[in-house]
Amino acid sequence: MIIYEKVSRSVDLRKFDGKRESGSFDIDYDKFILAGGKLIHLKNVTKIYEQNGVVALDDVTIDINAGEFVFLVGTSGSGKSTLMKLLMHEEIATSGEIFVDGRDVVRLSRKEVPYLRRSLGVIFQDHRLLEDKTVYENIAFAMQVIEAPNKTIKHSVEGVLDIVGLRDKAKSFPSQLSGGEQQRVAIARAIVNKPQIVIADEPTGNLDPNTSREIMDIFKRINDAGTTIIMATHDKDIVNRMQRRVIAIENGKIIRDQLRGRYAGGR
Amino acid sequence: MKFQTIQYYFHEVFVSMVRKRWMTFASIGTVAVSLFVLGVFLILIMNMTKMASSLESQVQISAYLVDGLTPENRAEVERMTRSLSTVAKVEYVTKEQALITLQERLGDQKKILDALGESNPLPNYFLVTVKKASDVRRTAAAIADLYGVEEVKYGQDVAANLFDLAHLIRVFGFILMLVLALATIFIISNTIRLTVFARRKEIAIMKYVGATDEFIRWPFVLEGMVLGFIGGSLSAIVLSSFYSAMSAKIYKTLAFFPLIEQTPFMIYLTFALIISGMAVGILGSTVSLKKFLEV
Numbered sequence: 129m130i131i132y133e134k135v136s137r138s139v140d141l142r143k144f145d146g147k148r149e150s151g152s153f154d155i156d157y158d159k160f161i162l163a164g165g166k167l168i169h170l171k172n173v174t175k176i177y178e179q180n181g182v183v184a185l186d187d188v189t190i191d192i193n194a195g196e197f198v199f200l201v202g203t204s205g206s207g208k209s210t211l212m213k214l215l216m217h218e219e220i221a222t223s224g225e226i227f228v229d230g231r232d233v234v235r236l237s238r239k240e241v242p243y244l245r246r247s248l249g250v251i252f253q254d255h256r257l258l259e260d261k262t263v264y265e266n267i268a269f270a271m272q273v274i275e276a277p278n279k280t281i282k283h284s285v286e287g288v289l290d291i292v293g294l295r296d297k298a299k300s301f302p303s304q305l306s307g308g309e310q311q312r313v314a315i316a317r318a319i320v321n322k323p324q325i326v327i328a329d330e331p332t333g334n335l336d337p338n339t340s341r342e343i344m345d346i347f348k349r350i351n352d353a354g355t356t357i358i359m360a361t362h363d364k365d366i367v368n369r370m371q372r373r374v375i376a377i378e379n380g381k382i383i384r385d386q387l388r389g390r391y392a393g394g395r
Numbered sequence: 396m397k398f399q400t401i402q403y404y405f406h407e408v409f410v411s412m413v414r415k416r417w418m419t420f421a422s423i424g425t426v427a428v429s430l431f432v433l434g435v436f437l438i439l440i441m442n443m444t445k446m447a448s449s450l451e452s453q454v455q456i457s458a459y460l461v462d463g464l465t466p467e468n469r470a471e472v473e474r475m476t477r478s479l480s481t482v483a484k485v486e487y488v489t490k491e492q493a494l495i496t497l498q499e500r501l502g503d504q505k506k507i508l509d510a511l512g513e514s515n516p517l518p519n520y521f522l523v524t525v526k527k528a529s530d531v532r533r534t535a536a537a538i539a540d541l542y543g544v545e546e547v548k549y550g551q552d553v554a555a556n557l558f559d560l561a562h563l564i565r566v567f568g569f570i571l572m573l574v575l576a577l578a579t580i581f582i583i584s585n586t587i588r589l590t591v592f593a594r595r596k597e598i599a600i601m602k603y604v605g606a607t608d609e610f611i612r613w614p615f616v617l618e619g620m621v622l623g624f625i626g627g628s629l630s631a632i633v634l635s636s637f638y639s640a641m642s643a644k645i646y647k648t649l650a651f652f653p654l655i656e657q658t659p660f661m662i663y664l665t666f667a668l669i670i671s672g673m674a675v676g677i678l679g680s681t682v683s684l685k686k687f688l689e690v
Contacts, residue, residue: 275610
């Protein structure tokens with residue numbers, strides 16, 4: 129419960145000092161309306177990779193509201209990862225419209241990309257922590273590089289360490305941590321800049337069931353505090369237990385979109 | 396840009412340079428050597444140009460007389476020379492006077508003349524001053540045709556040769572500099588590339604959390620600048636001490652040699668070398684970053 133309060137406080141903070149971070153939270157209201165008032169809006173999105181002509185996404189339309197918890201399920205190569213890359217502007221859609229947090233992602237200029245990414249927290253299966261930095265430094269790094277003021281860094285990093293329950297490991301190096309602990313650090317890093325949306329690509333992919341459950345509890349708490357979560361996963365157990373929205377993708381097409389879904393269709 | 400950010404940049408540059416110190420050392424060395432060579436060429440070219448111009452502005456012609464010329468013939472040469480409309484002044488210098496002048500010029504080293512013993516190999520000559528520098532060539536040709544004149548010498552002759560030589564050195568130096576500059580850019584860009592490669596994970600994370608391109612780029616550009624700055628400074632220090640040692644030696648032994656004064660010249664040169672070093676450094680890092688930052 130204490131942890132939950134900390135999360136909500138950090139969310140409230142975002143509202144107050146949104147202007148501070150170079151307009152990263154300024155929403156363009158015209159685009160917000162274009163996006164149908166949705167936090168994430170994809171319309172007829174198709175992605176064809178130029179190098180090999182593979183159709184990764186085929187006429188995909190998805191709307192996601194602020195505060196939703198969405199699972200993306202599907203086999204490897206189904207198009208889940210491409211979808212996430214499109215949201216982050218790591219890849220650009222061949223056709224269609226994508227709006228994220230009031231930003232027209234398809235027509236985004238190179239200069240605006242960093243500000244889009246500040247509203248997205250990204251977590252990968254392989255954690256991607258810096259081995260020569262401590263837990264604390266790994267998290268603080270994400271704030272330093274967007275030029276957050278030094279005095280707020282300490283406060284924010286300690287706050288997210290509490291959320292993921294790693295305050296006592298602040299001075300450890302990633303190699304001294306278990307896989308689950310490393311993933312917690314990655315989560316802390318993803319949320320330290322208070323993004324609207326957290327994107328997680330197979331965050332429990334390398335973890336045992338118990339640890340996976342602990343990690344999912346953290347995600348649930350973050351979501352309860354108001355942050356939208358989009359998670360790609362293969363983990364049936366997790367999806368079935370959480371009972372959240374499930375979008376199933378197969379061969380680049382959405383084959384199922386259920387509000388209280390399960391990993392496999394039916395029932 | 397925030398002060399905090401500038402601190403971060405310098406910290407990054409310092410850590411990176413220390414971490415791959417051998418590459419840093421090699422880069423600084425390359426910059427220093429290249430700029431040192433550039434400096435040597437600049438000094439050579441500028442001094443030769445100065446010498447050539449000072450020689451050219453001399454409007455005096457030396458008309459050396461055949462040894463054992465009779466006084467009558469000598470008087471005839473003098474009369475004919477004075478009759479030329481371009482001539483302002485004619486002065487007769489005997490071989491004895493020429494020897495004394497030479498001894499004075501040699502200063503401390505006049506002892507080498509002792510080797511001559513009693514003989515004096517210097518010729519008698521007329522020192523002819525013309526009214527205008529542009530007439531020197533024509534006048535000299537006219538005097539050379541007179542009976543009893545063995546040889547005519549004037550500054551332009553030497554000056555023309557010096558100008559030719561300076562031009563040659565300039566062309567050669569330019570080509571050499573181009574090659575060295577390219578090599579330096581290559582070495583620096585490789586050094587920066589190593590940093591970028593070592594930091595590719597950090598760069599990827601920076602991009603994911605929304606660092607701007609400028610923020611990511613600056614430490615690398617700064618590293619190139621610092622490498623160039625240190626290299627340039629080193630070459631300037633070495634060159635300055637070389638030049639001061641050399642000009643001291645030259646003033647002592649060849650006092651009449653018109654070297655460029657050290658004080659403003661070496662300061663300009665130092666600035667030029669440091670700025671070139673930094674420019675090459677920035678260029679080198681920009682070249683290597685172009686490929687790597689497109690994430």
